[in-house]
Amino acid sequence: MSIGTANSTPAIAVRDLHKSFGKNEVLTGIDFHVDQGEVVCVIGPSGSGKSTLLRCVNRLEEPTSGTILIEGVDITDPETDLAAVRTRIGIVFQQFNLFPHLTVLRNLTLAQRRVKGRSKAEAEEVARRNLEKVGMAGRESAYPAQLSGGQQQRIAIARALSMDPDMMLFDEPTSALDPELVGDVLEVMRTLANEGMTMMVVTHEMGFAREVGDRLVFMDGGVVVEQGDPVEVLSNPQETRTRGFLSKVL
Numbered sequence: 005m006s007i008g009t010a011n012s013t014p015a016i017a018v019r020d021l022h023k024s025f026g027k028n029e030v031l032t033g034i035d036f037h038v039d040q041g042e043v044v045c046v047i048g049p050s051g052s053g054k055s056t057l058l059r060c061v062n063r064l065e066e067p068t069s070g071t072i073l074i075e076g077v078d079i080t081d082p083e084t085d086l087a088a089v090r091t092r093i094g095i096v097f098q099q100f101n102l103f104p105h106l107t108v109l110r111n112l113t114l115a116q117r118r119v120k121g122r123s124k125a126e127a128e129e130v131a132r133r134n135l136e137k138v139g140m141a142g143r144e145s146a147y148p149a150q151l152s153g154g155q156q157q158r159i160a161i162a163r164a165l166s167m168d169p170d171m172m173l174f175d176e177p178t179s180a181l182d183p184e185l186v187g188d189v190l191e192v193m194r195t196l197a198n199e200g201m202t203m204m205v206v207t208h209e210m211g212f213a214r215e216v217g218d219r220l221v222f223m224d225g226g227v228v229v230e231q232g233d234p235v236e237v238l239s240n241p242q243e244t245r246t247r248g249f250l251s252k253v254l
């Protein structure tokens with residue numbers, strides 16, 4: 005961002021976030037942040053609210069209460085231009101959500117043209133650059149069904165990158181993949197992290213969290229139970245709930 009103070013403003017700042025589905029309070033007071041250029045991995049048991057938190061960050065879910073600032077802009081404020089803020093956030097889900105009837109190239113250019121107003125030539129140039137980055141150059145005219153899950157996920161990452169986001173959110177991007185396809189996707193994410201991309205990564209990949217994450221956040225029961233340096237948290241968890249969870253997954 006062009007504002008001089010931007011680097012000290014967190015990319016994502018969540019304060020006292022609550023989210024209920026009916027009577028089920030899923031997030032019960034989350035304080036969470038991701039600094040610019042930081043890679044924060046989020047772990048925790050199934051149902052602990054990881055996806056709900058990630059989805060609230062983009063207001064795919066409507067928070068019940070609390071504040072969410074994206075680069076200092078309060079997206080819970082009704083005056084905020086949500087669409088504009090969303091263009092700064094790339095999201096990659098477990099399911100790749102590519103358009104099955106469109107080629108790889110069209111999957112990557114569609115939103116660029118509609119949302120960014122780019123010309124066909126410009127959108128295609130950006131698309132090709134990002135396909136190269138995820139190791140999928142040359143597959144422009146393939147259809148999603150002709151690609152492996154890992155390839156489709158890398159296309160989904162390239163599609164998100166083609167919108168020039170300031171930050172990327174990943175919700176278990178490798179958990180739908182056959183084990184032998186996980187590595188290529190993690191490698192792309194590692195490259196992004198090394199390039200300085202701001203990332204929030206919900207993952208079960210503890211190796212990735214340890215090696216690539218700047219900070220590890222453990223959630224349980226709708227709160228952040230513990231967070232810190234990934235190596236520290238994984239090797240020397242302070243909280244009983246963290247120890248219990250890690251003893252099952254490590």
Ligand SMILES: Nc1ncnc2c1ncn2[C@@H]1O[C@H](COP(=O)(O)OP(=O)(O)OP(=O)(O)O)[C@@H](O)[C@H]1O
Binds near residue numbers: 030048049051055
């Ligand atoms: N749209 C919804 N409507 C009602 N309940 C929901 C909805 N989305 C999530 N929940 C509930 O919120 C709780 C937290 O779900 P969430 O998907 O955030 O967990 P998670 O930590 O991402 O779990 P997992 O590791 O299995 O992905 C669960 O009890 C879930 O059933």
Ligand SMILES: [Mg+2]
Binds near residue numbers: 054055056
């Ligand atoms: Mg989830």
